[in-house]
Amino acid sequence: MLFEFKRVSKNFGIQKIFRSLNFSLERGTFSILTGPSGSGKTTLFKMLCGIEQPSEGEIIFLGKKLTQHSSTHLKQIGLVFQNPRGLMDRTLFENMELPLVIDGVSPAEREKKVLHWLELLGLRPKLKSLYAELSGGEVQKAEFARALIRKPRLILADEPTAHLDAVQSDLLLDILWDHYQEGATVFISTHHPPMFEHPEIHRYHVANQTVRSMRSGKVDPSIETNIVPAHEESSNVEVHH
Amino acid sequence: MLKFIIKELSVLIAFIVLGGMLLLCYWVSDGFNRGILAEYRDSKVSVVVPPENIENFRSMVERDKNVVRYDFFSSQANKGRLGNLYPELKNVIAPLEERFFPASAIVTVKDPAVFLQALDRQLGISEKQIVHEPPHKITQFLNGLTVVFAILWVLTLILVLYFNIERITALQEPRWSLMKMLGAKPLSLFAPLWLGQSLRITIAVVFAMMLAWFSSSQIRTLFMWNWTSLHWSVWLAFAGSALMMTWFISYVLFRQRFRRISLG
Numbered sequence: 001m002l003f004e005f006k007r008v009s010k011n012f013g014i015q016k017i018f019r020s021l022n023f024s025l026e027r028g029t030f031s032i033l034t035g036p037s038g039s040g041k042t043t044l045f046k047m048l049c050g051i052e053q054p055s056e057g058e059i060i061f062l063g064k065k066l067t068q069h070s071s072t073h074l075k076q077i078g079l080v081f082q083n084p085r086g087l088m089d090r091t092l093f094e095n096m097e098l099p100l101v102i103d104g105v106s107p108a109e110r111e112k113k114v115l116h117w118l119e120l121l122g123l124r125p126k127l128k129s130l131y132a133e134l135s136g137g138e139v140q141k142a143e144f145a146r147a148l149i150r151k152p153r154l155i156l157a158d159e160p161t162a163h164l165d166a167v168q169s170d171l172l173l174d175i176l177w178d179h180y181q182e183g184a185t186v187f188i189s190t191h192h193p194p195m196f197e198h199p200e201i202h203r204y205h206v207a208n209q210t211v212r213s214m215r216s217g218k219v220d221p222s223i224e225t226n227i228v229p230a231h232e233e234s235s236n237v238e239v240h241h
Numbered sequence: 242m243l244k245f246i247i248k249e250l251s252v253l254i255a256f257i258v259l260g261g262m263l264l265l266c267y268w269v270s271d272g273f274n275r276g277i278l279a280e281y282r283d284s285k286v287s288v289v290v291p292p293e294n295i296e297n298f299r300s301m302v303e304r305d306k307n308v309v310r311y312d313f314f315s316s317q318a319n320k321g322r323l324g325n326l327y328p329e330l331k332n333v334i335a336p337l338e339e340r341f342f343p344a345s346a347i348v349t350v351k352d353p354a355v356f357l358q359a360l361d362r363q364l365g366i367s368e369k370q371i372v373h374e375p376p377h378k379i380t381q382f383l384n385g386l387t388v389v390f391a392i393l394w395v396l397t398l399i400l401v402l403y404f405n406i407e408r409i410t411a412l413q414e415p416r417w418s419l420m421k422m423l424g425a426k427p428l429s430l431f432a433p434l435w436l437g438q439s440l441r442i443t444i445a446v447v448f449a450m451m452l453a454w455f456s457s458s459q460i461r462t463l464f465m466w467n468w469t470s471l472h473w474s475v476w477l478a479f480a481g482s483a484l485m486m487t488w489f490i491s492y493v494l495f496r497q498r499f500r501r502i503s504l505g
């Protein structure tokens with residue numbers, strides 16, 4: 001088990017986002033979370049990586065409470081947010097190499113890895129451009145590449161394709177799929193679900209303060225406030241009344 | 242930002258002034274302890290010694306390690322001293338027998354309370370009094386003043402570092418937030434800050450030492466006394482402790498601030 005939410009509730013003031021949510025995410029799965037804007041997808045992501053604390057309940061990550069992990073556990077997670085988090089006064093290259101600088105990777109190795117990613121995403125010509133000068137789509141790709149450059153074990157991507165056209169979106173999803181094939185756990189949220197289907201993809205829907213597992217693109221009403229991989233549902237589901 | 246800089250600058254000036262005052266106060270206190278207090282550091286006790294206890298008294302004060310020195314005055318000596326003190330009564334005093342005059346002693350002791358107790362316990366002598374005590378009150382006052390300046394100095398150092406961290410945070414928050422999200426250790430972000438902090442504090446400490454040196458030279462010209470200069474180790478300890486505290490306080494403040502920075 002990679003992540004486990006135990007009776008997690010989240011409120012912002014009087015607004016309830018989640019109510020007694022039980023949630024578990026297995027290692028080595030590819031999951032897509034859908035839901036309308038404002039349903040709590042980003043909040044769920046923020047709780048997953050410890051940015052937001054649950055109002056009630058606890059979150060277990062790799063067998064320990066999330067709060068018991070040091071901040072370096074974030075090195076194992078590749079985070080892609082909706083809004084750019086990069087340093088606007090630095091170049092694209094400098095932004096991309098930041099995770100590698102933190103990891104103490106040598107300059108030559110850093111350059112090699114950054115150039116590989118820039119080439120892959122078609123950003124090579126923007127190498128020395130300031131982050132502030134990039135378009136929305138370019139920034140999104142850069143943020144994506146920065147999250148994946150150290151090959152994290154878990155990739156959490158909140159609307160990673162929001163500002164991209166269909167071709168670019170497919171490219172990013174292909175890259176995510178490749179990482180999944182190499183053993184990474186991928187969890188994406190989006191309100192435009194990707195068109196491609198694959199039996200290994202788990203789909204979840206967030207609405208009405210809870211998260212439901214979906215089958216064949218439809219909400220399964222028998223499964224409530226629990227997320228488990230589709231192929232393990234029968235053994236992991238806990239139904240709350 | 243200007244507000245931050247003004248706050249920081251005013252607290253930094255207070256830090257320099259208080260640092261100078263601390264050194265100056267320590268210097269005065271040290272000079273006082275080495276000068277006046279060293280000269281009059283022992284207490285003097287006057288004792289009236291009954292004739293039957295003279296020998297016991299002498300042997301007691303010669304054995305007692307608490308006694309620094311003593312001056313013994315026999316009945317005859319006291320008769321003469323009294324006559325000398327009141328010349329107009331000399332003719333009245335001269336015919337009186339010596340037995341009407343007690344023997345006495347002025348005993349210089351380190352701890353008067355212990356000595357008075359010993360007199361009571363061993364010889365039963367009750368006529369005794371402390372005639373001189375070293376100026377402990379002034380020493381206490383000067384030491385207290387030094388401690389007060391030291392506390393104020395540390396508090397201003399905390400304020401200087403606090404305002405500095407707040408200003409840097411306002412500038413660096415997006416970067417720190419991103420670095421935190423990427424799993425950077427706080428110490429790696431603190432290290433570059435430490436260099437700047439220590440440079441600023443070193444400069445402030447040098448100014449404080451110059452202020453103390455200038456003020457002490459003025460005091461030397463105003464009050465002619467045998468002032469001794471502060472040992473170089475005191476200056477070194479002052480600068481060293483300022484830097485050590487800077488490191489510790491700024492790291493604690495930084496950790497607190499960094500903890501509150503949101504991820505990403």
